[in-house]
Amino acid sequence: MMNSPVAIRRAGRRSGNSGTREAILAAARGQFIATGFRGTTIRSVAKAAGVDPALVLHFFRTKDGLFVEAVRLPINPATPLREALERAPDSAGPALVEFLLEAWDSEDTNRTMLAIVRSAMTEEVASKMVREQIVGAVAQVLAACGIDQPEYRAALVATQMAGIVLGRYVVAIHALVEADRSEILAAFGPTIQRYLTGALHQEAGT
Amino acid sequence: MMNSPVAIRRAGRRSGNSGTREAILAAARGQFIATGFRGTTIRSVAKAAGVDPALVLHFFRTKDGLFVEAVRLPINPATPLREALERAPDSAGPALVEFLLEAWDSEDTNRTMLAIVRSAMTEEVASKMVREQIVGAVAQVLAACGIDQPEYRAALVATQMAGIVLGRYVVAIHALVEADRSEILAAFGPTIQRYLTGALHQEAGT
Incomplete structure (x- = not known):
């Protein structure tokens, strides 16, 4: 009616x-x-x-x-990721971190992404947006570049990217807010790089 | 009144x-x-x-x-972290990941922590709880063990731990939900280990 x-x-x-x-x-x-x-x-x-x-x-x-x-996704990591993997695959990790920082340091993008991230904590529709439009898009790029386990790698990347967002922009952990970009890149770049192209199955803790 | x-x-x-x-x-x-x-x-x-x-x-x-x-914190990573750093510092990373998985796979802990994590996205009181009772407690342990940059390392650890929680337990990214514990440990253990005790300032992407 x-x-x-x-x-x-x-x-x-x-x-x-x-x-x-x-x-x-x-x-x-x-x-x-x-x-x-x-x-x-x-x-x-x-x-x-x-x-x-x-x-x-x-x-x-x-x-x-x-x-x-x-609430359209204002940033899509798939595009910079594809460019980085084609241009210099060994620096794709730092490139993604740099992309993330630039996006979140921009006020407009920050406000929209924050609405999506907060909604994703409780609303399935926003969770689905994150899973499909962010994680799914990254997985597609990895698959297109012939990288193994694209879905799993995309998920690993997403955990660390989301963690940076939470720590620096949402919960505002002092040491992360204060860190300059080069420190952030040096800390997280190698992590993202390993999740994208490195070995994932070495024995942990031995 | x-x-x-x-x-x-x-x-x-x-x-x-x-x-x-x-x-x-x-x-x-x-x-x-x-x-x-x-x-x-x-x-x-x-x-x-x-x-x-x-x-x-x-x-x-x-x-x-x-x-x-x-809403008291039902888990405190400081205790298992201190034990691991004293017993076998090189496996403290995987030990923390294992602790996290066990806590979140327990239904009671999961429900309480989920309330804290969700509230931390919008409420300063919950953000403060995360910053002080989780990140701050980890930083204290690292400082007590004589590790450099304890505040910064604790923040790095927190980003990856929070990311695991979001990916596996909140947003439920399929590949992470499906992964078994040994895969999760192999993927994230080395990351947390590096944040805890490794080199943080190597040039990224070179």
Whole structure:
């Protein structure tokens, strides 16, 4: 009933024009980033966009659907990873760390990624975005470059990248916030490099 | 006014007996774990414990204070780390990873830690708990063992440990969930070992 044609015709001032969908997306993006997944509702987005809630449901069906469309991943590590692996595979690890720091030190990217990371802690729709659009994309690049165990390696890379994000940008561990880029690169570059192209199965602790 | 003696005398059936504080803590712990920091209120905890909200404020002053007392860290990596560093320093990395897996594979510990980790993404009180009680405790052990840069090393360890938790237990990346313990140990053991006792400043990517 909610997304019947009648309900849509009853929608607010923006209904019917091609900018409506974009207006809803912009409102949703702002709210998801500002107040998180749980603090955002179909109704609050509709109100901010000046449309009827039925129109939001008509375009995006569910809040999950709205999230996926509104909160696009602002950075994709697959592109710099592919370039690094083709150009200088032995420095792909540091290259990825450098990419991560640049992205998160940029305020806009930081705000959007933070919304995704926080939502991923509790919402399956955001977890799925991380698994598919980040980890899955990295795995595809590794597979395309003929590297063994691409899914597992991508997962290992993701753990350390996520850890850097948490430590430096979310929980703000003093020693990591204070570290300069060259220290961060020297610490994490070799780790990411090993996860990408190194030996993973040497006996640990012997 | 809320925590004046008068308000306390008006408190519910449990007021005045020594089990009251414990009853409030138990109720708070249950709610913080089940519904998170934001889903828990002084009022909802008071109701569950059968006391007046003023009594909760009297004992714990703020919701932050209640959180710190109620949600105690169920695992402390400092103890196994100290033992490993004294017994066989070269296997301290894998020992810490093993400790982490055992803790998180235990259902009770998992639920409490998940509440702390999720809260740490948005609440300063939980971030502080992670920084002080986990990262700080590890740094103290490293310093006591005479290892250089203890704060920085503890932070590095924390990033990779947190990443394992996120990948395997929160976001549930398939390849990490499926990996058996020996694979996980072989992948992450050497990383944690290097962060604990290895060289951190070699030139990256050369």
